[in-house]
Amino acid sequence: MARRYDSSTTTFSPEGRLHQVEYAIEAINNAGTSVGILAKNGxxxxxxxxxxSGLLAQARTSEKTYKLCAHATCSVAGLTADANILIDQARLRAARYYYQYQEPIPIENLVEHVCNYKQAYTQYGGLRPFGVAFLFxxxxxxxxxxxxxxDPSGNYSGWKATVIGANNQAGKSLLKTEYGVSRREEGGGDGDEMKTDDDDDADPSDAIEMPDVAEACRLAVKVLNxxxxxxxxxxEKLELFTMTLDENGKCVHKILSREEAKAVIAEVDAETASAGDT
Known part of the structure; x- marks a missing residue:
């Protein structure tokens, strides 16, 4: 029965599912992993x-991380060809907003525009969903x-740390235990145990102390491991990107060099080895 709905993007199955959108999400789950971590300073x-292939010429630009405008970047998991179309849309939207209002576009406004474009491809006949997920x-x-x-459905959400691509559930499980762990340990438990009677309505995630950029880099390597x-x-197998502010308050986009990436990996290996000895 489900086969009758497989080829149609716009027709719901009797179970209320859009199979083509689910297949696009499955394609992303088989793509290279991407990790995003929000730090207190970047x-x-x-x-x-x-x-x-070892014969493939090394590209001068990244195939996973793309600059959208001076203050926004995205990381891609899925079909790069599909991602290129959406990246062009994001860059065009950011440039038009700046031309119209003479100020940088708010980040959520930019994300919403791209996701509205993605959602349209799940609503009209003769189209297929974009087989790509983004971290903005x-x-x-x-x-x-x-x-x-x-994701391909056009849905988006804000995160402190998340993973897309292959084995993303394993990566998210590690982030749940490692992200902000030092603050939780100082409080004697998780966010719920740190609450008092006066802040029953407080968000437990507010108790998490965000790492700095250096700590976030090490955590990202742990997740990829x-x-x-x-x-x-x-x-050679990973790409580390950081976004920070300079002394003038301008965003600095940086892809770590191979030597810098090796230094971060060495720190993670040393930390793992010391933890194993205790």
Whole structure:
């Protein structure tokens, strides 16, 4: 029965499902892993690089991380060709907003525009969903640094730390235990145990102390170590990106060099080895 609805993007199955959207999400779950972590002084994104052939010329630009405008970047998991269309849409929207209002576009406004474009491809006949998920990182004066995740359905949500791509559930489980763990340990437990009678309505996540960029880089490598199939993460197999502010309050986009990535991986290995000895 379900086969009658497989080829149609716009027809719901009797169970209320859109099979083509689910297939697009499944394609993303088989793609290279991308990690996004919100830090107190920036945003860190780490991605697994799929090396298909040793004969492939090294690209001068990243295939996983793309700059959208001066204050926004995205990381991609899924079909790069589909991602290119949506990245162009995001860049066009950001440029038009600046031309019209003479100020940078708010990050959520930019994310919403891209997700509305994605959602349209699940609503009209003769189209298929975009087989790509994004992690959007950016900064604006109203809300500071922000991290968003979106999927082929056009849905998006804000996160402090998240994972897309292969083995994302394993990565999210690690983030739940490692993100802000030092503050929770100082409080004697998780966020719920730290509450008092006067803040029953408080958000438990507010009790989490956000890491700095250096700590977030190490945590991102730990996540990739857990999600990548086979050998542990190496500088050749991953890409580390950081977004911070300079002394003038301008966003600085940086992809860590191979030597810098090796240094972060060495710190993680040393930390893991010391934890194993205790």
């Amino acid at each position: 945003v860190v994104m780490a991605s697994e690089k799929k090396i298909t 990182a950016g900064y604006d004066e109203a809300h500071g640094f922000q991290l968003y995740q979106s 857990k999600t990548m199939d086979g050998a542990a993460a190496s500088a």
